[in-house]
Amino acid sequence: MNERPAPETFPVTPRNRAKRLHERAAYDRDAVYAVLDAALLCHVAYVIDGQPYCTPTIHWREGDWLFWHGSSASRMLKNQKAGLPVCLTVAHLDGLILARSGFHHSANYRSAMCFGTARIIDDPQEKAEALKSVVDRFYPGRADILRENDPQEAKGTMVIGMRIEEASAKIRSGGVSDDPADIDAAVWAGVIPVETRLGTPEICPKVPDGVTYPDHLAHFQDGRRLDEVLTQSQALYEKALERS
């Protein structure tokens, strides 16, 4: 789906141009992809009869295409062969910024906003591939050890896809930014880091004896950062796609 040669940078239009400049904005694919690929959870905004909805869901990426699991937007999409404009956003919280003034309190974060036209993936072959991808993109190699989806399951799962038409990434990192006049205040100022990590895998008690933690989950190690693990999954997944 990504055969068009892609320039390194997304076009910048009034829709995706950053409105506030004190954080670093980027429009290049590498910056946007890095934020997207480090996450499983995204939020999708869409409009039904003038009412905005913001739905959290699971997303995955192949080139400039984003896919996600259906939501109440599905009802709308069924009647919209031309597709529906959406904005898919991913945000990672990296730290709390405690400043010497209320004004300079902030947060460290990495976010990406992606604009495009969402369509239901209903071609049976395309949909079967997407349902395999959603497993293999997060757990590369796992789809092959699972049974195939039966027709009822494929029917009961809604996959939505869009090509990213415009996108932007925004990142705030580093320490507190205070007014020079406030620096000598006797106030604790600094950063409290925030990290999202994996816990200890909990095997389902009904798994037959002798089944051990599989190689394809080896990088899902207790205590590792989720963003690093998911980025590694994406790289492994893309490498496997190249080989196939």
Added chain:
Amino acid sequence: MNERPAPETFPVTPRNRAKRLHERAAYDRDAVYAVLDAALLCHVAYVIDGQPYCTPTIHWREGDWLFWHGSSASRMLKNQKAGLPVCLTVAHLDGLILARSGFHHSANYRSAMCFGTARIIDDPQEKAEALKSVVDRFYPGRADILRENDPQEAKGTMVIGMRIEEASAKIRSGGVSDDPADIDAAVWAGVIPVETRLGTPEICPKVPDGVTYPDHLAHFQDGRRLDEVLTQSQALYEKALERS
């Protein structure tokens, strides 16, 4: 702002009724507040000229009112005295569900979607209170040790507020849900927990000697869960409001 006696449950309408039933949906204030109060980061969906936007930002709650920092919606709101319909959503990722079939792969999460009409908080007194609240709601007692915002800072900070008109919470927790026919498959199945925790506070190197980590941040302890810390902050903040 929350003088209207509030029933325990938000009204259920086509806008907030859960569309998929295999996760637990709730419409009571306690369930919705618990999800909101455990987070700093939210996503706000709004519409400009038919185009949906999904903006990550910092939110805080007082009773049935939600507040957040301005975004590109601000431009739109300036011309909309009647307010703008928005959907503010919070989602926490709690675990990865690895099932014996692709279909039953899932995630544990807690989410809340809140619908209302957003307005710019531009009354000077109301805005000053909101700018104090955004510090004290997260770091109760901190606003009093900071200097006041100067008029330029107050002017340069956009605060948006809305009363929650409708809301719903959705929660998936627990283990993997597989088809009975798949239970004996020789496949590792289970849950990989995901947790967001605080790291070690990093003091700004320019803080004067003798300033130590303050009491009002005592519950921001290295290694604690962010959701628990923020829930505790909200409780401390509400208790302080009652006393004042």
